[in-house]
Amino acid sequence: MLNVENLESWYDRSYIVQGISLRVGKGEIVSIIGRNGAGKTTTLRTIMGLVPKCKGVVTFDGSDNIIDEPTHTRFQRGLGFVPEERRIVPALTVRENLRLGLVSSDLKSKEDEIIEEIAVSFPRLKERLDQIAETMSGGEQQMLAIARALASDPKMIMLDEPSEGIMPVLVDEMFELFVRLKEQGKTILLVEQNVERALEVSDRAYILDQGIIVRESTGADLLADKEIQEKYCAV
Ligand code: ATP
Numbered sequence: 001m002l003n004v005e006n007l008e009s010w011y012d013r014s015y016i017v018q019g020i021s022l023r024v025g026k027g028e029i030v031s032i033i034g035r036n037g038a039g040k041t042t043t044l045r046t047i048m049g050l051v052p053k054c055k056g057v058v059t060f061d062g063s064d065n066i067i068d069e070p071t072h073t074r075f076q077r078g079l080g081f082v083p084e085e086r087r088i089v090p091a092l093t094v095r096e097n098l099r100l101g102l103v104s105s106d107l108k109s110k111e112d113e114i115i116e117e118i119a120v121s122f123p124r125l126k127e128r129l130d131q132i133a134e135t136m137s138g139g140e141q142q143m144l145a146i147a148r149a150l151a152s153d154p155k156m157i158m159l160d161e162p163s164e165g166i167m168p169v170l171v172d173e174m175f176e177l178f179v180r181l182k183e184q185g186k187t188i189l190l191v192e193q194n195v196e197r198a199l200e201v202s203d204r205a206y207i208l209d210q211g212i213i214v215r216e217s218t219g220a221d222l223l224a225d226k227e228i229q230e231k232y233c234a235v
Pocket of ligand 1: 035039
């Protein structure tokens with residue numbers, strides 16, 4: 001579904017993503033893990049078209065190279081993204097935030113139906129549809145950000161450290177959600193600091209270090225390899 005070849009990107013003169021190749025197959029959960037500053041966030045942002053200085057080949061769902069396409073076109077192709085900083089609208093209710101997820105999609109006419117459907121997958125949000133988003137806990141806001149990204153029914157969703165700073169019970173719910181989404185046929189590319197949890201749910205994972213991929217394997221294989229986890233993933 002997603003193929004990335006020799007991806008490179010820069011912030012001004014800083015060379016961050018240094019020639020990454022990766023792929024995510026339809027229906028897979030794939031993780032990118034690595035220590036702070038390895039370039040994980042920048043990799044996702046580059047795939048999403050949010051880092052202007054970049055080169056390489058990114059194809060998605062049978063497309064030609066989309067490396068020069070604007071972010072909104074990638075979104076319309078069905079590439080969803082939940083950035084680390086969440087970007088929900090704090091002063092709006094949960095329901096209004098979910099509606100925003102549909103604004104630029106052709107599903108807008110089915111708004112109420114879709115919001116009800118999402119509420120089933122997110123019981124915590126179902127109870128809070130009319131609550132102002134900023135009055136919810138950080139974890140609940142993160143759930144909202146994920147639900148909003150799912151509202152437009154993306155073909156693949158990229159999540160940047162969704163479990164960061166969230167209370168353990170919600171982290172559990174979140175990883176259970178990823179497994180359920182996979183069972184429903186969704187495709188997920190996950191960046192996580194919570195390495196063990198990420199590897200447990202991942203079909204495959206890439207370890208990123210200083211802007212390059214140093215290892216690729218199955219989630220189970222990397223989960224068993226404590227040495228490599230200590231070498232490349234210690235925070
Ligand atoms: P973390 O887990 O800490 O978020 P990461 O693996 O996601 O780390 P990135 O956030 O991609 O890493 O950062 C990679 C490098 O790029 C770091 O050296 C960081 O300082 C630098 N960087 C990130 N964002 C910017 C920016 N907007 N402008 C300049 N440099 C940046």
